[in-house]
Amino acid sequence: MADGLKVLVTGAAGQIAYSLLYSIANGDVFGKDKSITLVMLDIAPMAEALKGVVMELQDCALPSLKNVISTTDVKEAFTDIDFAILVGAMPRRQGMERKDLLKANAKIFVEQGQALEKYAKKTVKVLVVGNPANTNCLIALTCAPSIPKTNFTCLTRLDQNRAQSQIASRLGVSNDSVSNMIIWGNHSSTQFPDAAHASAVVGGSTANAVEAVKDDAWLNGDFISTVQKRGGAVIAARKLSSAMSAAKAICDHVRDWYFGTKGDKWTSMGIYSNGSHYGLPENIVYSVPVRIAPGGEYTVVEGLKISDFARSKMDATAQELLEERNAAWDFLPT
Numbered sequence: 001m002a003d004g005l006k007v008l009v010t011g012a013a014g015q016i017a018y019s020l021l022y023s024i025a026n027g028d029v030f031g032k033d034k035s036i037t038l039v040m041l042d043i044a045p046m047a048e049a050l051k052g053v054v055m056e057l058q059d060c061a062l063p064s065l066k067n068v069i070s071t072t073d074v075k076e077a078f079t080d081i082d083f084a085i086l087v088g089a090m091p092r093r094q095g096m097e098r099k100d101l102l103k104a105n106a107k108i109f110v111e112q113g114q115a116l117e118k119y120a121k122k123t124v125k126v127l128v129v130g131n132p133a134n135t136n137c138l139i140a141l142t143c144a145p146s147i148p149k150t151n152f153t154c155l156t157r158l159d160q161n162r163a164q165s166q167i168a169s170r171l172g173v174s175n176d177s178v179s180n181m182i183i184w185g186n187h188s189s190t191q192f193p194d195a196a197h198a199s200a201v202v203g204g205s206t207a208n209a210v211e212a213v214k215d216d217a218w219l220n221g222d223f224i225s226t227v228q229k230r231g232g233a234v235i236a237a238r239k240l241s242s243a244m245s246a247a248k249a250i251c252d253h254v255r256d257w258y259f260g261t262k263g264d265k266w267t268s269m270g271i272y273s274n275g276s277h278y279g280l281p282e283n284i285v286y287s288v289p290v291r292i293a294p295g296g297e298y299t300v301v302e303g304l305k306i307s308d309f310a311r312s313k314m315d316a317t318a319q320e321l322l323e324e325r326n327a328a329w330d331f332l333p334t
């Protein structure tokens, strides 16, 4: 078995983790030949529930799961980790926007950013899932200045998967027939799901998704708002936020980050904006299309033609991220 990886999942007693841990432990993310030490962190009141999840993982008898560490201690959780999947945070309830969670969750990402700085490997890769994911990611990377900012990403793959599925269903093709969907900006209701550069295989030939759909009113209207509001629609129906689809998206994101994207394909993820791509502001975490080399180095897909419509949507979601950053700065240690 190849050298092992130490992977931390926070919020390990929560509902996303319950759908996620099996896939990681079973080799569906890092490969069947990679032995995994799984570190599971939750808060002290969840210690007993965490024990039950550990028992279940043991009872799965998985060949690639080398060791399980369950803890409520931040130092123990973050020491020498290769990957940090930061899920633990309060989810929103009906009627809330994700940015309403900033006050409740920002302190978690201050503490965990500081723990990454002190205890994790400097090569650690960090995926922030807890909402508001982009701004929590910015908080974490700001609190971990000795780790490269490129090692921090936030999850917008769920939005990409939602958009891909909407287009596939509209065209009556399988989900894997649609590729290169883009999510620009914030994982919030201002995000811009952009089908302009996506492809679809229809009847055996590959076409641009917009040309295949042939319905600009839908693409510029209901398609966008359905994807933007999908998280809220799931909460309204389930009375709980998405978990199975979020866990699947986390697996997709981390697998692509670890193994790389294939050929000309790209994927969307929230990355630190250094001000050099698509005229986006510096010092926010903004979702863009990236290609990823095996091992994890990613490059932003450059040179895409941006229409006036797209520009206005990209700027609106950037503006929201600037406002979230200003609000978050009140929670950062001075």
Ligand SMILES: NC(=O)c1ccc[n+]([C@@H]2O[C@H](COP(=O)([O-])OP(=O)(O)OC[C@H]3O[C@@H](n4cnc5c(N)ncnc54)[C@H](O)[C@@H]3O)[C@@H](O)[C@H]2O)c1
Pocket: 010, 011, 012, 013, 014, 015, 016, 017, 041, 042, 043, 046, 087, 088, 089, 090, 091, 092, 108, 128, 129, 130, 131, 132, 133, 155, 156, 158, 159, 187, 241, 242, 243, 246
């Ligand atoms: N980015 C995305 O696409 C996306 C998708 C779905 C959900 N989310 C977000 O993910 C987060 C988790 O959702 P969930 O449904 O699993 O929630 P949940 O309430 O079921 O679980 C969250 C867990 O985190 C734990 N936790 C709280 N503070 C912690 C801390 N400081 N350290 C470690 N663990 C801590 C809680 O005790 C709980 O067990 C929420 O913020 C939700 O909004 C993001």
Ligand SMILES: O=C(O)C[C@H](O)C(=O)O
Pocket: 091, 092, 098, 131, 158, 230, 231, 232, 234, 241, 242
């Ligand atoms: O919408 C939420 O608050 C949960 C999650 O971010 C989602 O998109 O499903």
